[in-house]
Amino acid sequence: MRTHSSRRLLGALAVLATLSLTATACGSDGSNAGTGGAPKDVAAALEKGGKVTVWAWEPTLKKVAADFEKKYPNVDVELVNAGTGDKQYTALQNAIAAGSGAPDVAQIEYYALGQFAIGKTVEDLSPYGAAKYGTSFTPGPWNAVTEGEAIFALPMDSGPMAFFYNKKVFDKHGVKVPTTWDEYVEAARTLHKADPKIFITNDTGDAGATTSLIWQAGGRPYKTDGTNVTVDFGDEGTRKYTATWQKLLDEKLVAPISSWSDAWYKGLADGSLATLSIGAWMPANLSSGVASASGDWRVAPLPQWTKGDKASAENGGSSLAVPKAAKNKELAYAFTEFATTGTGATSRVTEGAFPATRADLESKAFLDKPFPYFGGQQANRVFAESARNVGEDWSYLPFQVYANSIFNDTVGKAYVSPTKLDDGLKNWQDASVKYGNDQGFTVNE
């Protein structure tokens, strides 16, 4: 996850929402046995061996691939980095459309998975035996990859949100770590007044971050039921978010710096960007991209919309899916299962991935691990707590990739002109509705 932009991560979440629907699949006998693939076929395929091509950018898959080859000597795993996020999805879509060159396994962020599921270009994994993992994964990611009985991918990691803050800056100016968003606005004012170079955070309009905070506030702007979709940014949760964020924008309390830019890393390092509300995959990015600030930062639960609450949301995360165009689906499923469950998942966590599996999330070794970057804090305890408190029933659009790409065209106006956030979100809603209807969905009707 460390190379993604947060926008993509958010997108991933969107997919989750899209797919998070009614029931989680249970029972392992799939209904579409005709398309082939059953647990015994998977075992036979492993015996026979062959080659699996995997398109992914997640770095911890390298070790898993080597372990898999060691365990099944007849299998050859070819790990290809076909680009990160959107770039890979474009390549994947092109390969699928062309009818050749598609990989056997592809990394797809949760928010983008909906697009592939609805286009029927990824394989339903339940007949292969995936249904038995229903309880192995944490609910957020699992909801993101399932729709009814169908399982379109297996969760690879997750991004429960946490509040990262620069303790040195807070201590220097005697500011208390905010536990509510009102306190957060207050802290933003105090810090910026004490030193005009300090901003509470950066924000130039980020679809992923915005939808995640609306999620945390209890807003559920997207509802998807097959091809019937509703988009409504007028609900109470959304209004809570806009009321608070509008204050930050009006008083110019957020730095006009885009995430993942050079200026952003600089600001995180020199203390001029004091906090980040972002997914639990962030620590690896901090220790590699902002090494000089090691020891300054700490992790806390997200500030709350209602005092005393423990609400949280997801921000990012990816899954492994098997395209329908894969040549050897049984083998592809075997690798997907190996990499996302059991010892494969554990080895990836050891390498730095944030788990989507309950067993790893609850293991003592994981929870007790001290983070030297955070002054020895057992940060995983905060993340694991957040994962438990992720709000339910969130759903992304089945065309969230496109919706996110036009966020700055619409909501972005609120950042650079007198347009209000509420109006910006309304414009985003209208543009998303139009696109959805153009694409054959039934949106807001």
Place this chain on the structure above:
Amino acid sequence: MGWGFAGPFVAVFGLVFLAPIGYAGYLSLFQDRLIGGTSFVGLDNYGEALTDPRFWDGLMRVGLFLLVQVPVMLGIALLAALAIDSGRLYGKTFFRVSIFLPYAVPAVVASLIWGFMYGNQFGLVGNINDAFGVTLPDPLSPSLVLASIGNIVTWEFVGYNMLIFYSALKVVPRSLYEAAAIDGAGEWRIVTSVKLPAIRSALVIATIFSIIGSFQLFNEPSILQKLAPNAITNDLTPNLYTYSLSFSGQQHNYAATVAIVMGVITAIIAYAVQLRGMRKG
């Protein structure tokens, strides 16, 4: 017999020139939806493009860009060419090379360099603000971003146009200048009555290139978009819009339609300028 000679050319021309245009035209007659797949829609896409405010606003923006940036750029290029050609400039080789140099810098790199300078947090603008305690207007704000892009494009292409003008001036026989001088013409008169008419076709060519370049504005805003995502929207220019339709929206058919409409408009305007420019007198 004739086809034997023309054949290779016609084959390559058809393959690399006509076929892509034909294919775009073919694509523009269909619609591919996430739900429902591909269907033939006739000219519906054209109807939509002709009434699409995002497309027309983008076209108006590049039109405005063209009206301001192209005269400025060609004016500077012409001045530089005349100065170098006048023979009175000390170190003219140095000037010629250094004015031309930005053209050798790839547009992507040039945009990045200027993007760093435009930054009001950590860029040159930010440094000036800090050093002198002033607040310069943000070059990447929505109201200035088009001018900032124009500045980059001017910087990149003044040298190229200067070279076109300079080489045209080089072939004007010197004897004409002497004859004019003998007739009593001053330097300014020589410029307006001898030099400019002599390089008229070069001026027209450079203008047409610049018009096409303006309508195709893409690289610079696309690179700067990362720095100013809210000022540079996905529909800032028609080319950015087609790109976003095609690659983020998967609307290849509609993108092909917009591209064709844009191509036709560009061709009409370029042709009109050429007709007007080539007319004698």
